[in-house]
Amino acid sequence: xxxxxxxxxxxxxxxxxxxxxxxxxxxxxxxxxxxxxxxxxxxxxxxxxxxxxxxxxxxxxxxxxxxxxxxxxxxxxxxxxxxxxxxxxxxxxxxxxxxxxxxxxxxxxxxxxxxxxxxxxxxxxxxxxxxxxx
Amino acid sequence: xxxxxxxxxxxxxxxxxxxxxxxxxxxxxxxxxxxxxxxxxxxxxxxxxxxxxxxxxxxxxxxxxxxxxxxxxxxxxxxxxxxxxxxxxxxxxxxxxxxxxxxxxxxxxxxxxxxxxxxxxxxxxxxxxxxxxxxxxxxxxxxxxxxxxxxxxxxxxxxxxxxxxxxxxxxxxxxxxxxxxxxxxxxxxxxxxxxxxxxxxxxxxxxxxxxxxxxxxxxxxxxxxxxxxxxxxxxxxxxxxxxxxxxxxxxxxxxxxxxxxxxxxxxxxxxxxxxxxxxxxxxxxxxxxxxxxxxxxxxxxxxxxxxxxxxxxxxxxxxxxxxxxxxxxxxxxxxxxxxxxxxxxxxxxxxxxxxxxxxxxxxxxxxxxxxxxxxxxxxxxxxxxxxxxxxxx
Numbered sequence: 323x324x325x326x327x328x329x330x331x332x333x334x335x336x337x338x339x340x341x342x343x344x345x346x347x348x349x350x351x352x353x354x355x356x357x358x359x360x361x362x363x364x365x366x367x368x369x370x371x372x373x374x375x376x377x378x379x380x381x382x383x384x385x386x387x388x389x390x391x392x393x394x395x396x397x398x399x400x401x402x403x404x405x406x407x408x409x410x411x412x413x414x415x416x417x418x419x420x421x422x423x424x425x426x427x428x429x430x431x432x433x434x435x436x437x438x439x440x441x442x443x444x445x446x447x448x449x450x451x452x453x454x455x456x
Numbered sequence: 457x458x459x460x461x462x463x464x465x466x467x468x469x470x471x472x473x474x475x476x477x478x479x480x481x482x483x484x485x486x487x488x489x490x491x492x493x494x495x496x497x498x499x500x501x502x503x504x505x506x507x508x509x510x511x512x513x514x515x516x517x518x519x520x521x522x523x524x525x526x527x528x529x530x531x532x533x534x535x536x537x538x539x540x541x542x543x544x545x546x547x548x549x550x551x552x553x554x555x556x557x558x559x560x561x562x563x564x565x566x567x568x569x570x571x572x573x574x575x576x577x578x579x580x581x582x583x584x585x586x587x588x589x590x591x592x593x594x595x596x597x598x599x600x601x602x603x604x605x606x607x608x609x610x611x612x613x614x615x616x617x618x619x620x621x622x623x624x625x626x627x628x629x630x631x632x633x634x635x636x637x638x639x640x641x642x643x644x645x646x647x648x649x650x651x652x653x654x655x656x657x658x659x660x661x662x663x664x665x666x667x668x669x670x671x672x673x674x675x676x677x678x679x680x681x682x683x684x685x686x687x688x689x690x691x692x693x694x695x696x697x698x699x700x701x702x703x704x705x706x707x708x709x710x711x712x713x714x715x716x717x718x719x720x721x722x723x724x725x726x727x728x729x730x731x732x733x734x735x736x737x738x739x740x741x742x743x744x745x746x747x748x749x750x751x752x753x754x755x756x757x758x759x760x761x762x763x764x765x766x767x768x769x770x771x772x773x774x775x776x777x778x779x780x781x782x783x784x785x786x787x788x789x790x791x792x793x794x795x796x797x798x799x800x801x802x803x804x805x806x807x808x809x810x811x812x813x814x815x816x817x818x819x820x821x822x823x824x825x826x827x828x829x830x831x832x833x834x835x836x837x838x839x840x841x842x843x844x845x846x847x848x849x
Contacts, residue, residue: 335620337651337652338624340648344631344635344644345634383612383613413615413616438619439623439627439630442631
């Protein structure tokens with residue numbers, strides 16, 4: 323029986339948090355919620371998650387990308403650089419489409435990209451896969 | 457004004473590239489001399505084929521071409537250029553000027569027509585006009601592109617705003633179905649169904665607001681411009697908002713002047729204008745707070761101010777509050793279910809009516825939104841400006 327894994331959900335939609343959070347808890351994950359990028363980065367340090375679900379569009383159209391960038395590249399979050407980040411958006415556009423320059427997507431390096439509404443089985447599978455590699 | 461235009465036109469001239477295509481040596485020489493002296497960068501070609509090649513590869517600011525040439529004619533040069541680059545500006549010159557050939561040339565896409573012999577001044581004038589035209593064409597393309605980028609950005613943003621409540625509802629449904637039969641799901645179900653319903657209502661309101669906002673852009677189609685009694689509209693609005701104000705523990709009062717206030721507009725839209733302001737004042741207020749709606753005449757205009765005792769709006773946000781979807785964070789946004797479109801809609805409506813909305817605010821004290829609208833006098837006309845200035849004195 324594997325140890326309980328913690329998933330940090332950073333999403334400004336409280337309903338999305340409630341449903342997906344409850345679902346992941348029912349699947350045995352420990353869930354930590356954050357309503358904004360700023361809160362997410364703070365909670366990151368507190369709870370040391372095994373994986374992060376990160377919404378892209380929050381207060382701005384690209385806030386999620388900013389958060390991902392911070393986690394991956396700022397020295398302050400160095401300890402969490404390798405925590406897998408799964409980005410979510412209702413806009414069905416991959417980072418490659420949104421940022422046509424390869425260097426930009428490379429910089430952001432989302433581990434996975436899922437579109438909303440999230441298929442629950444796809445979510446579970448994606449989490450399992452990324453956690454396996456971590 | 458004239459001086460300014462002259463200066464910038466000269467700037468437009470400096471270095472503007474002109475290609476001259478004429479089989480007549482003397483013509484090529486004199487065009488080059490005259491235009492170079494005026495600051496243009498000139499290239500000359502003796503036949504249509506060579507000229508055409510140069511034009512298509514270099515895309516100059518202007519092409520001057522003789523109509524009658526051996527080999528490829530001027531007309532053919534024009535049509536071949538425009539087949540590739542419809543924005544290329546072309547001026548035709550010809551020693552056989554007839555009305556017919558002038559019309560034909562213009563129809564073929566030439567911008568202007570200059571009959572030989574022409575004086576240096578005539579040449580310069582025509583060329584200047586054509587180069588200016590070129591600048592305008594390029595500028596309008598740039599604006600078109602900007603508009604297109606903006607439109608796409610707005611479309612993306614709107615689709616996200618509309619999808620978000622649907623995504624939330626869908627995820628609730630998915631998880632409920634998945635958790636069906638498990639412990640504690642009944643309680644979750646009730647809570648989540650209530651939340652889903654709330655999100656549905658929010659979505660409907662958002663769509664309505666978007667329709668109102670885009671409707672107000674088609675000003676001649678959607679708007680009735682009839683004389684309206686502003687006091688009556690305000691009374692109806694305030695009455696409609698009273699229940700919500702009571703719920704939030706906020707008092708709401710309306711002060712009207714003795715005289716009649718008649719404005720021209722669409723009654724429904726005027727109601728929306730003030731409802732949005734009052735609803736905002738309710739939402740961003742504090743319990744025990746107050747909203748004062750005061751209507752009066754000021755400087756010959758109808759003036760309605762909506763003052764609240766809320767948190768106030770920080771200076772850096774003041775221009776943003778009228779932007780679509782901008783919302784200042786408030787902890788209990790849930791009950792409001794606002795769409796972030798109220799203020800932009802109100803402002804658009806005010807503008808359509810020839811008026812405007814100003815914002816004055818002090819953080820920690822409150823905000824005052826002041827709507828100014830032109831008054832109609834008894835003949836149903838807006839008083840001319842002189843009369844308004846009279847009122848100032």
